Amino acid sequence: MKELRLMKGNEAMAEAAIRCGADGYFGYPITPQSEVLEYLMAEQPWKRTGMVVLQAESEVASINMLYGGASTGKKVLTSSSSPGISLMQEGISYLAGAELPCVVINVVRGGPGLGDIQPSQSDYFQATKGGGHGDYHLYVIAPSSVQESSDFVKKAFEVAFKYRIPAMVLSDGAIGQMMEKVELFEQMPRRTDEEVIAECGSWATTGKTPDREHNVITSLDLIPERLEEHNHKLQAKYKEIEENEVIYEEILCDDADYVIVAYGTSARISQKTVQLAREKGYKLGLMRPITLWPFPKAKIAEYGETKKGILVVEMSEGQMVEDVRLNINGKIPVEFYGRSGGMIPTPDEVLTAFEKHFM
Amino acid sequence: MEIIKSENLVYKKTSAMTDKELSYCPGCGHGTAHRITMEVLEEMGAIQDTIGVAPVGCSVLAYEFMNIDMQEAAHGRAPALATAIKRLWPSKYVFTYQGDGDLAAIGTAETIHACNRGENIVIIFINNGIYGMTGGQMAPTTLPNMKSSTSPYGRDEAMMGHPLKITELIANLPGVHFVTRQAVHKPGHVRKAKKAIKKAFEQSYAKKGLCFVEIVSNCNSGWKMTPNDANQWMEDNMFPYYPLGDIKVDGQLVK
Amino acid sequence: MTEEIIIAGFGGQGVLSMGKILAYSGIMQDQEVSWMPAYGPEMRGGTANVTVIISDDRINSPVLNSYDTAIILNQQSMDKFEKTVKPGGLLLYDPNGISKHPSRKDINIYQIEGAAEAARLKSGKTFNMVVLGAFLKLKPIVEFDNVIKGLKKSLPERYHHLIPMNETAIKSGMKIVKEIQKL
Ligand SMILES: Cc1ncc(C[n+]2csc(CCOP(=O)(O)OP(=O)(O)O)c2C)c(N)n1
Ligand code: SF4
Numbered sequence: 001m002k003e004l005r006l007m008k009g010n011e012a013m014a015e016a017a018i019r020c021g022a023d024g025y026f027g028y029p030i031t032p033q034s035e036v037l038e039y040l041m042a043e044q045p046w047k048r049t050g051m052v053v054l055q056a057e058s059e060v061a062s063i064n065m066l067y068g069g070a071s072t073g074k075k076v077l078t079s080s081s082s083p084g085i086s087l088m089q090e091g092i093s094y095l096a097g098a099e100l101p102c103v104v105i106n107v108v109r110g111g112p113g114l115g116d117i118q119p120s121q122s123d124y125f126q127a128t129k130g131g132g133h134g135d136y137h138l139y140v141i142a143p144s145s146v147q148e149s150s151d152f153v154k155k156a157f158e159v160a161f162k163y164r165i166p167a168m169v170l171s172d173g174a175i176g177q178m179m180e181k182v183e184l185f186e187q188m189p190r191r192t193d194e195e196v197i198a199e200c201g202s203w204a205t206t207g208k209t210p211d212r213e214h215n216v217i218t219s220l221d222l223i224p225e226r227l228e229e230h231n232h233k234l235q236a237k238y239k240e241i242e243e244n245e246v247i248y249e250e251i252l253c254d255d256a257d258y259v260i261v262a263y264g265t266s267a268r269i270s271q272k273t274v275q276l277a278r279e280k281g282y283k284l285g286l287m288r289p290i291t292l293w294p295f296p297k298a299k300i301a302e303y304g305e306t307k308k309g310i311l312v313v314e315m316s317e318g319q320m321v322e323d324v325r326l327n328i329n330g331k332i333p334v335e336f337y338g339r340s341g342g343m344i345p346t347p348d349e350v351l352t353a354f355e356k357h358f359m
Numbered sequence: 360m361e362i363i364k365s366e367n368l369v370y371k372k373t374s375a376m377t378d379k380e381l382s383y384c385p386g387c388g389h390g391t392a393h394r395i396t397m398e399v400l401e402e403m404g405a406i407q408d409t410i411g412v413a414p415v416g417c418s419v420l421a422y423e424f425m426n427i428d429m430q431e432a433a434h435g436r437a438p439a440l441a442t443a444i445k446r447l448w449p450s451k452y453v454f455t456y457q458g459d460g461d462l463a464a465i466g467t468a469e470t471i472h473a474c475n476r477g478e479n480i481v482i483i484f485i486n487n488g489i490y491g492m493t494g495g496q497m498a499p500t501t502l503p504n505m506k507s508s509t510s511p512y513g514r515d516e517a518m519m520g521h522p523l524k525i526t527e528l529i530a531n532l533p534g535v536h537f538v539t540r541q542a543v544h545k546p547g548h549v550r551k552a553k554k555a556i557k558k559a560f561e562q563s564y565a566k567k568g569l570c571f572v573e574i575v576s577n578c579n580s581g582w583k584m585t586p587n588d589a590n591q592w593m594e595d596n597m598f599p600y601y602p603l604g605d606i607k608v609d610g611q612l613v614k
Numbered sequence: 615m616t617e618e619i620i621i622a623g624f625g626g627q628g629v630l631s632m633g634k635i636l637a638y639s640g641i642m643q644d645q646e647v648s649w650m651p652a653y654g655p656e657m658r659g660g661t662a663n664v665t666v667i668i669s670d671d672r673i674n675s676p677v678l679n680s681y682d683t684a685i686i687l688n689q690q691s692m693d694k695f696e697k698t699v700k701p702g703g704l705l706l707y708d709p710n711g712i713s714k715h716p717s718r719k720d721i722n723i724y725q726i727e728g729a730a731e732a733a734r735l736k737s738g739k740t741f742n743m744v745v746l747g748a749f750l751k752l753k754p755i756v757e758f759d760n761v762i763k764g765l766k767k768s769l770p771e772r773y774h775h776l777i778p779m780n781e782t783a784i785k786s787g788m789k790i791v792k793e794i795q796k797l
Contacts, residue, residue, distance in 0.1 A: 006638050006647065006768070028465070029496040029509065032653060038496070041509045055497060055509050055519065058435065058465035083434065114415060114431065117654045178676050179634065179649035181641050271674035346679045 003184045009149040009175040010035035012182050013079065013105055016153035018045040021190040023074035024052040026065035028084060031117040032173035033107035036079040049190050059084035063091030063104075070100035070166075071217040073200025075157060075191075079105035081173070082123055083114060085131075092166060093132030097219030099203075099234070101160035103153065104138070105169045107176040110342035118342025119173030119265060124319035127170050128293040135231050137238050139167040139245065140292040142263045146180035148290075154185065159245060163237055164203075170292060172315065174265040174344065238294075247290040248299055252278065256285030258358055259303055261324050262313040263289050265344065270313050272347035277354065284354065292320070297327045304331030309358050313350055314338045333357070375401040377426045382417075386586025388576030389418050391543040392485055395553040396456070397425055399560060409452040410444050412437040414466075416458035417491040435466025438473035441480045452560055454481035459500040460490045463525040467499075470529065477534025477568040481559045484526065484571065487578040488597060495581035499523040502600055507581070522600060526573045530607040536568035538607035542575050542598075544590045555605075568610070575601050615645075615670050617755050618678055622663035622695055623687025628742030631768065632685075633664040635746065638764030639756035640668040650676040661690050668755055685749060687728070689713055702797060706749055723795040724752060731786055740783035747787020758784075 007015070014036045017025060027037045037055060045051040056062040062078045069076035080088065085106045095102060108123045110116040127140045139159045143149045149171060156167035191199065197206045201215075208214045221227040252274055253259055262270040267288040277284040287303075289296050300323075303310060309332050312321040321336045328334050337353035339345045375397035383389045400409050406427055413421040415434035422429035432440045437455035445453040462470050462484050473480065489507055490496040497507040497514060500522050504513035514522075530538040537559055541552035552574060559570035575597050579589035605613050619636070623629045633649050640647040650665040665681075667673050684695045686707040692714060699705050701720040709715070710729040726748035732741040750761065761784065765777055 004641055006634065006641055006649070029460075029490055029493045031493050034493055034496060034508070038508045038511075042511045044512075057467065057499065060465075114419070114433070173653075174650065174676065177651060177653050179637060179647075180673075180676075181647055265677075269675040269677060275674065344677050346677065347675050348679060 005182055005184060006179050007146055007182050008035055008177060008179050009146045009171055010107065011039045012146045012150040013153050014039040015184060016150040017077055018043065018049060018051060019185055019187045020154040020157055021075060021188040022051055022077055023190060024069045024076040026054050026056050026062045027078050027080065028056050028059050028062050030081045030084045032109055032176050033079050033081045036105065059087040063088035066102050067091050067094055070095060070102040071205050073196045073204030073206055077103035081107045081109045082111050085123065089132035093134050093136065094219045095166045096136035097134060098217050099164045100166065101164050102166050103156045103160060103169065104166060105171065108170065108172040116342045117173065119344060120315050120340065120342055121172055121264060121266060122316040122340060124292065124316060127168055136234060137293050139165055139241065140170050142170045142290060142292050143175060144264050144267045144288065146178060147182050149175060150182050150184060163241055172265050242294040245291060246294045246296050248296040249288045249290060251286040253285035253287055255283055257283040257308045259285045259287050259307050260311045260313055261287045263292060266313045266315055269345055269347055270350055273350040276347055276351050282359065295323050300324055300327040304328045307332060309333045311354050311357060312336050313345065315344060316340050373398045373401045375406055375426050377424055379423050381424060382420055384580045386579050386589065388543050388574065389485060391549060392574050393421060393424055395549060396483060396556055399553060399557045403560060405452050410448065412441045412455040414457040414461040416461045418456055418458060419492065421456055435461050436469055438469040438482065442473050442478050445478055445480050452564055454483060456483045459486045459498045463499045463523050474529040474532045474535050474569050479563045479566050480569060481563050482569065482571045484573045485576050486573055486601060487576045489578050489581040491578045491581045502596055526571065526606060529571060530612060534568050535571060535607060536610050537562050537570040539605045540573040540575060540601060540603050542603055544577065544593065617668045617683065617753065618681045619666045619683045619685065620663060620681045620695055621666065621685040622691030625662040627687050629662045629687065630664050632742040632746050633666040634768045635761065635764050636666050638767045639760045642760035642763045643756060645670060646673050648673045648676040663691065683753065685745060692716065704752060706752065708745065722797055725792045725794055726787060727790060731790060735783055737779055740780055743780045743783035744787035747784035748791035751788040751791050
């Protein structure tokens with residue numbers, strides 16, 4: 001039987017983590033995502049599935065717990081919000097370098113610095129361009145509803161393990177705090193130790209057996225030739241992901257002359273704008289990138305041939321718009337409308353911006 | 360118009376506090392701790408010579424209430440900021456004002472190393488056994504079996520560790536000169552705490568080393584109690600675990 | 615059908631839980647719902663509000679700047695939200711503590727003496743249910759049975775003995791809601 005619940009985005013992500021058979025969660029309180037840890041502590045998944053939950057002393061500790069946990073081949077995740085995710089960047093770079101699967105949830109709030117605790121999308125650059133040091137990418141998937149908050153935790157683990165890379169679920173304060181109907185997926189069993197060894201024993205710290213070399217998890221390689229080779233291997237993996245893992249959604253784009261490109265909460269708001277625009281007779285559609293990395297480059301490039309103009313809407317001063325402009329490559333006008341600092345644009349505001357630029 | 364004759368004036372809000380309305384819950388100890396810190400600085404004539412560092416926690420906006428030059432740190436990092444400020448302004452009084460999550464969880468490294476280096480600064484440490492600002496999560500100082508939003512069935516020491524007596528810990532470091540534990544929920548305690556804060560400023564200014572004043576305080580919102588019940592609960596539960604009094608005086612541990 | 619509602623008042627009046635019960639009731643009859651609270655320091659200041667949307671279709675923006683219905687439980691919220699009701703929409707409020715009554719001519723206005731009624735029922739905690747009853751009388755967007763099911767879903771088991779009390783409160787809210795201005 002399908003199980004319907006009314007949940008906050010944060011709670012749905014926590015429940016999804018339990019249900020997809022995660023082995024461990026490590027996190028530190030920060031608004032607007034503290035409900036993830038709070039939900040897990042109340043739910044006591046160590047009694048339900050054997051999953052470990054620990055409140056760390058900081059985000060630096062959380063991400064390094066993830067670094068240790070992921071190296072064992074087990075399914076581990078953490079969650080935080082912008083300032084905490086900034087603290088995690090060193091660890092994330094190590095996880096990427098060491099090719100470790102794990103999930104990091106960022107419920108974005110206003111920045112820079114301590115900023116505020118209201119919803120924002122100003123961590124797009126950090127999430128999609130690396131964030132930490134070195135040549136690496138995270139798989140970045142952005143939910144725009146509570147349902148997707150649940151589904152994408154599962155999806156993020158799948159991709160993370162398929163390619164052995166860290167994955168990020170990029171939510172925001174609005175989706176994290178909002179309650180909606182969710183249909184929860186069924187509990188998946190946690191893998192047994194034997195299954196973990198069978199699946200990940202070739203690379204993970206599962207204990208050296210006489211029949212194999214010792215496994216070492218490290219991001220260090222002092223020989224430049226070898227490190228470059230390692231980087232090439234990462235790049236080949238990223239290329240494969242770009243070819244196979246792009247997800248986006250188009251709403252009323254087929255007959256549209258103009259398209260709004262927006263993700264997450266901005267996409268929800270812009271969908272209403274599209275409705276208002278259609279009532280006024282404007283041929284406007286919405287394209288919502290769901291994976292932010294890999295970015296739906298080809299689809300955007302196609303609009304350069306088929307549409308008259310694009311409006312990018314973000315809760316930032318303009319970050320994803322750079323990727324849209326790069327792929328449109330000057331073929332049609334790409335305009336931007338954004339609010340930042342925790343301000344949320346309204347559908348009317350977006351419509352006004354659209355009319356100003358294109359009507 | 361002068362409505363109070365100066366000869367009748369018994370108490371006046373220190374000008375070292377701004378007129379801004381405090382953002383704290385009614386009954387919270389933060390307000391009193393702010394006020395006595397500022398009164399000490401005013402009485403010492405040190406307003407112009409003091410730089411404060413605010414934490415991340417309920418007192419994140421301390422800089423809006425304390426009418427002195429201040430800086431706001433990242434969560435837990437105040438002692439590092441204060442270290443640099445004091446080293447670059449050696450003639451100033453420099454202090455941090457931090458909660459238990461800020462000082463004893465995420466900022467443990469900065470706390471211990473500033474203490475160990477014997478920075479000539481004052482640390483005012485508000486221990487309310489919980490994360491107030493973020494909605495009542497478990498802090499390193501949360502008592503055994505105490506409920507919080509991340510220990511909803513009570514702090515299980517086997518799983519979540521033991522309440523951290525960071526004050527006793529840093530008292531053992533040679534760089535630390537004066538360590539005391541105080542409270543501010545009753546007038547007698549306020550007077551004692553104020554004396555301790557004054558001593559801390561004087562001795563750190565005299566380059567004797569780091570001076571550390573812990574104030575065991577309440578968090579009625581986080582503890583989910585009325586202000587009065589919270590104070591009573593604090594006396595009955597916090598004080599036995601975190602006993603009040605001097606811990607290190609003139610560089611010597613109090614036996 | 616889509617109903618866009620703002621519920622606003624003081625923290626502690628049960629604003630958020632009233633929205634939650636309404637949202638759960640919508641789920642019980644297979645509708646789409648969203649519940650978007652104002653969170654953070656805004657709440658420290660003593661006010662709480664939540665946007666609830668119930669719809670037959672997928673809900674797009676969870677954040678709105680105008681509403682079909684505003685349920686207003688203190689003066690601050692009146693000042694902020696009276697102007698956000700769509701022309702022809704509904705403003706329902708508890709006059710207790712309201713000094714500046716609504717003055718718009720293009721909306722329907724109703725009063726509910728929620729605080730007084732809850733006091734009469736000797737259960738201050740049912741205040742929000744009285745108000746909910748009044749709303750459901752005016753806009754029966756969810757069926758009564760589904761509201762009770764919604765209540766069951768949103769209340770922890772240990773409070774289930776309070777459901778009859780809440781049922782009574784909802785019914786009395788339905789009875790005593792007072793028309794001030796009907797278009
Ligand atoms: C890097 C980072 N992580 C987490 C937070 C969220 N946060 C804000 S205050 C706080 C804890 C506050 O507790 P405490 O220091 O005990 O002070 P109180 O609020 O109780 O006075 C946390 C975890 C943050 N702002 N930055
Ligand atoms: S939450 Fe606690 S520490 Fe913060 S102001 Fe309120 S009582 Fe004080």
